[in-house]
Amino acid sequence: MENSFLQWLAQPELTHYLMLGAMLFCIGITLVLTRRNVIMVLMGIELILNSANINFIAFSRYSVITLDGHLTALFLIILAAAEAAVALAIVLNIYNRFKTIDIDEISLLKG
Amino acid sequence: MEFTAILFYVFSITTLGSALFMVFCKNIVHAAFALMFTLLGVAALYVLLFADFLAATQVLVYVGGILILILFGVMLTTQGFSSNLKALTTNLLPVSVVMAFVAAGMMYVFYTSSWPVVVMDEPDSTITGLGMLLLHEYMLPFQITGVLLLIAIIGALLMATRIKHPN
Amino acid sequence: MLQLSLLILLIPFAGFLILIFFGKRLPRQGDWLGTSFLGITLLMSVFLLISKIASIPGDTLSYSFSWVIIGNPDAGGFSVDLGVMIDNLTVVMLVVVMLVSFLVHLFSIGYMKDDPRYSRYFSYLGLFTFSMTGIVLTDNLLMMYIFWELVGISSYLLIGFWYEKKSASNAANKAFIVNRIGDAGMFIGIMILFIHFSTFSFDAIFSGIQAGDLPFQSTAWLTAAGILIFCGAVGKSAQFPLHVWLPDAMEGPTPVSALIHAATMVAAGGYLIARMFPILTAEALLVIAYIGAITALIAATIALTQHDIKKILAYSTISQLGYMVMALGVGAFTAGFMHLVTHAAFKAGLFLGAGSVIFAMHHALHQKHDHKTDAQDLRNMGGLKSRMPLTYWTFLIFTLAISGVPLTSGFLSKDEILAGTLAFSSLNGHYLLPVIGFVVAGLTAFYMFRLFILTFHGKHADESRVSDLKESPFTMTIPLMILAGLSTFVFYSFNPFAASGGWFFSAIERPLSLVPEALQPASAEVFAQAVSALHTPALILSIIIAGAGIFGAVWVYQWKKTSAVQISEKFGALYRGSFNKWYFDEMYQAVFINGTFIITKVLRWFDETIVDGIVNGAAYVFERFSVVNRWFDEHIIDGLVNLTALGTGVLGKVLRKLQTGKIQHYLAFVVLGMLVFYFIII
Numbered sequence: 001m002e003n004s005f006l007q008w009l010a011q012p013e014l015t016h017y018l019m020l021g022a023m024l025f026c027i028g029i030t031l032v033l034t035r036r037n038v039i040m041v042l043m044g045i046e047l048i049l050n051s052a053n054i055n056f057i058a059f060s061r062y063s064v065i066t067l068d069g070h071l072t073a074l075f076l077i078i079l080a081a082a083e084a085a086v087a088l089a090i091v092l093n094i095y096n097r098f099k100t101i102d103i104d105e106i107s108l109l110k111g
Numbered sequence: 112m113e114f115t116a117i118l119f120y121v122f123s124i125t126t127l128g129s130a131l132f133m134v135f136c137k138n139i140v141h142a143a144f145a146l147m148f149t150l151l152g153v154a155a156l157y158v159l160l161f162a163d164f165l166a167a168t169q170v171l172v173y174v175g176g177i178l179i180l181i182l183f184g185v186m187l188t189t190q191g192f193s194s195n196l197k198a199l200t201t202n203l204l205p206v207s208v209v210m211a212f213v214a215a216g217m218m219y220v221f222y223t224s225s226w227p228v229v230v231m232d233e234p235d236s237t238i239t240g241l242g243m244l245l246l247h248e249y250m251l252p253f254q255i256t257g258v259l260l261l262i263a264i265i266g267a268l269l270m271a272t273r274i275k276h277p278n
Numbered sequence: 279m280l281q282l283s284l285l286i287l288l289i290p291f292a293g294f295l296i297l298i299f300f301g302k303r304l305p306r307q308g309d310w311l312g313t314s315f316l317g318i319t320l321l322m323s324v325f326l327l328i329s330k331i332a333s334i335p336g337d338t339l340s341y342s343f344s345w346v347i348i349g350n351p352d353a354g355g356f357s358v359d360l361g362v363m364i365d366n367l368t369v370v371m372l373v374v375v376m377l378v379s380f381l382v383h384l385f386s387i388g389y390m391k392d393d394p395r396y397s398r399y400f401s402y403l404g405l406f407t408f409s410m411t412g413i414v415l416t417d418n419l420l421m422m423y424i425f426w427e428l429v430g431i432s433s434y435l436l437i438g439f440w441y442e443k444k445s446a447s448n449a450a451n452k453a454f455i456v457n458r459i460g461d462a463g464m465f466i467g468i469m470i471l472f473i474h475f476s477t478f479s480f481d482a483i484f485s486g487i488q489a490g491d492l493p494f495q496s497t498a499w500l501t502a503a504g505i506l507i508f509c510g511a512v513g514k515s516a517q518f519p520l521h522v523w524l525p526d527a528m529e530g531p532t533p534v535s536a537l538i539h540a541a542t543m544v545a546a547g548g549y550l551i552a553r554m555f556p557i558l559t560a561e562a563l564l565v566i567a568y569i570g571a572i573t574a575l576i577a578a579t580i581a582l583t584q585h586d587i588k589k590i591l592a593y594s595t596i597s598q599l600g601y602m603v604m605a606l607g608v609g610a611f612t613a614g615f616m617h618l619v620t621h622a623a624f625k626a627g628l629f630l631g632a633g634s635v636i637f638a639m640h641h642a643l644h645q646k647h648d649h650k651t652d653a654q655d656l657r658n659m660g661g662l663k664s665r666m667p668l669t670y671w672t673f674l675i676f677t678l679a680i681s682g683v684p685l686t687s688g689f690l691s692k693d694e695i696l697a698g699t700l701a702f703s704s705l706n707g708h709y710l711l712p713v714i715g716f717v718v719a720g721l722t723a724f725y726m727f728r729l730f731i732l733t734f735h736g737k738h739a740d741e742s743r744v745s746d747l748k749e750s751p752f753t754m755t756i757p758l759m760i761l762a763g764l765s766t767f768v769f770y771s772f773n774p775f776a777a778s779g780g781w782f783f784s785a786i787e788r789p790l791s792l793v794p795e796a797l798q799p800a801s802a803e804v805f806a807q808a809v810s811a812l813h814t815p816a817l818i819l820s821i822i823i824a825g826a827g828i829f830g831a832v833w834v835y836q837w838k839k840t841s842a843v844q845i846s847e848k849f850g851a852l853y854r855g856s857f858n859k860w861y862f863d864e865m866y867q868a869v870f871i872n873g874t875f876i877i878t879k880v881l882r883w884f885d886e887t888i889v890d891g892i893v894n895g896a897a898y899v900f901e902r903f904s905v906v907n908r909w910f911d912e913h914i915i916d917g918l919v920n921l922t923a924l925g926t927g928v929l930g931k932v933l934r935k936l937q938t939g940k941i942q943h944y945l946a947f948v949v950l951g952m953l954v955f956y957f958i959i960i
């Protein structure tokens with residue numbers, strides 16, 4: 001048992017990458033949920049997207065669909081770029097409106 | 112232990128370590144630099160997975176583009192060295208505990224399930240194949256993505272330039 | 279050769295792009311640029327013609343690449359290819375297009391000199407030349423259609439070039455809309471072939487049909503596809519019943535009329551039929567032949583009585599196009615195509631000559647500050663012979679050529695066409711076709727000499743103008759002389775009485791029909807035998823008839839032995855019919871335009887009385903019913919609604935506590951929800 005686990009550790013393949021992706025995903029979620037600065041929240045979102053990308057590429061390496069995973073990841077990167085641009089524009093607008101980017105203070109929709 | 116395995120662990124630790132640093136650090140500029148190391152680590156992992164083109168794109172777009180954009184965002188929204196530089200947190204402890212459990216659960220699931228692993232031949236370069244796919248089967252998504260980027264750029268410009276607000 | 283052909287295609291396009299964007303800033307507004315580009319391509323295409331015909335006359339060169347691939351081409355998908363194809367038909371047509379276009383460029387330098395949109399004009403000419411070359415060079419139906427529409431748009435732009443004139447912009451619209459009718463038919467025809475074969479390539483479609491693979495396995499569909507594609511030719515070549523746009527198109531500048539509406543674009547219809555010839559069934563060809571014959575007759579009779587010099591030439595163009603179409607329809611393939619080529623030369627010459635006359639008339643009228651007299655009206659001309667000798671002599675050669683007088687190019691091709699129709703009727707018994715052919719030949723000779731005599735002979739209508747009339751500048755007369763040279767027989771055959779021994783007949787051979795045996799027209803050998811048997815009588819008959827026509831015109835207009843007015847009074851009804859173009863425009867107005875109005879009126883009445891009546895009746899019934907409903911609503915439904923509102927309000931008061939307005943709280947709910955699902959699944 002002990003031996004086989006060490007062997008498993010010594011040969012990284014699909015599962016390792018999936019676990020790495022899972023950890024990165026959880027760290028991203030934590031960032032999104034805990035930070036009060038909007039820009040930090042955005043960074044968390046980038047981490048989440050990256051974890052998804054790792055999964056796509058890992059699957060395309062370790063299965064028969066070779067390049068389709070790469071392409072999906074490529075589209076995701078493009079999407080992330082568009083998202084970052086729009087999100088930062090929104091942040092700038094928020095900053096001009098409220099003079100702060102602390103999302104706890106921006107609660108116009110409070111019921 | 113193979114050389115690639117060592118590399119894998121080195122880059123994984125870089126990635127996850129700097130990601131964790133982002134969660135706990137106080138200074139937003141430091142966090143941005145940690146994000147850079149995370150992204151570079153992910154790019155290196157792409158190389159290990161034989162995704163050369165994607166690794167290059169990752170470095171170009173994420174590190175060269177998005178990160179700079181974020182730094183600009185930080186710059187434009189801080190008033191001197193006020194409390195805004197200190198990125199405060201809410202509910203850090205309960206959330207991180209819950210998410211640690213979630214991560215553990217997911218890892219357990221991944222470890223116990225058996226994936227049908229097929230290791231393909233190591234390709235020389237993916238660029239030719241990606242180009243062919245982009246211009247044939249993925250023609251429509253490719254075009255739509257272009258339109259999306261255009262719309263995003265126009266939208267971002269429109270929003271960012273409307274500075275005067277009736278207050 | 280393929281690279282050369284691509285250069286020929288792209289150089290005019292480059293000229294168009296440069297002139298449309300930078301034309302105004304170039305010295306002399308860039309006219310030298312367009313003209314020299316065309317000169318280069320003309321040399322290239324002549325080189326192409328000679329090298330193709332001399333070295334590899336039997337081969338067909340083609341090159342194509344996949345432009346768009348949709349799905350897997352081996353399994354249900356298809357790829358759209360672009361490509362060029364060079365055979366003898368292509369190179370001959372290419373030289374015709376380039377030559378006429380070059381000469382028209384040259385002519386326009388003088389003719390359009392003071393126009394405010396001078397550079398725009400040359401850029402449009404470049405666009406037209408590019409599109410026309412595209413039609414000629416393409417190897418598939420899709421590109422053919424695209425370039426077909428491109429020549430349509432450049433024709434539209436050039437007809438409406440003087441768009442300040444209401445009549446010009448109307449004429450442009452009319453040309454475009456009428457062409458659209460034909461093009462719609464052509465598109466359906468192309469789609470019939472495409473749906474079955476999943477390809478646009480001529481080669482693939484032809485070989486498919488040759489292998490017996492008919493569209494939808496039905497001969498009727500094949501005939502239908504042929505006739506529908508011919509619809510495109512009907513529109514563009516101004517065949518009956520869509521011929522009405524061409525005379526109006528004369529609102530454009532005269533060199534444009536020479537290039538587009540006489541020599542090249544309208545001949546594209548003939549080219550299209552020639553291209554599609556192998557897959558046309560005998561029935562489709564018969565339809566084509568009759569359409570051509572009817573067109574030739576109608577247009578020739580209208581041309582007899584018109585007064586506007588350009589209108590006469592326009593109707594004569596329609597009539598000659600009818601000739602070509604008829605020749606292709608009866609299977610006299612080479613003769614029809616040859617007529618296309620010879621007609622391009624002499625009709626372009628006629629139009630340019632007319633342009634030269636109009637230019638001089640305008641100039642003279644301008645000198646006298648006379649803006650009322652119509653510079654294009656025959657009744658205002660006469661006696662120009664001595665004032666414009668170069669124009670006079672070249673115009674005479676063109677007139678002889680179109681009338682079919684021996685030693686001219688027109689005689690060669692027209693004679694072959696007449697022999698072809700005779701042979702066709704001897705094989706199939708359609709005697710109407712040769713009769714129409716010979717009648718039209720006589721009419722052509724008559725009205726062309728009427729035009730010629732009224733313009734150049736006799737006395738000028740207003741003596742005081744004569745001194746102001748001057749010969750046009752050299753840029754205008756040189757094209758005329760070149761075209762006059764090309765209207766003689768030597769360029770097509772060394773024997774002035776038979777074209778069949780010349781290089782043209784050996785280079786352009788009738789292609790094999792690929793349709794199933796039972797649907798084929800009479801084979802080329804049988805047809806050729808019938809032609810050679812009937813060639814001599816056709817020759818003699820056509821010389822006699824042309825001579826009779828010319829003699830008639832000279833009798834009436836030169837010697838004035840019989841008054842033209844008397845003749846027209848004698849045949850009052852026929853004269854009025856011909857003078858009013860057989861009322862086609864009025865008929866279309868009455869049937870299609872007023873018909874639409876009448877239908878709308880009927881529909882409106884239907885709407886107002888019946889539909890509205892039903893609506894009003896229903897409204898009355900519902901109104902009564904609603905009174906009952908109201909009571910029910912007020913007491914029972916409202917009670918329920920109020921109860922629901924009360925419940926929702928109470929619930930809302932409780933739930934609003936969750937609505938903190940903080941995004942992270944919402945996100946936390948999302949994550950929690952996700953976790954719940956996660957555990958349920960596990």
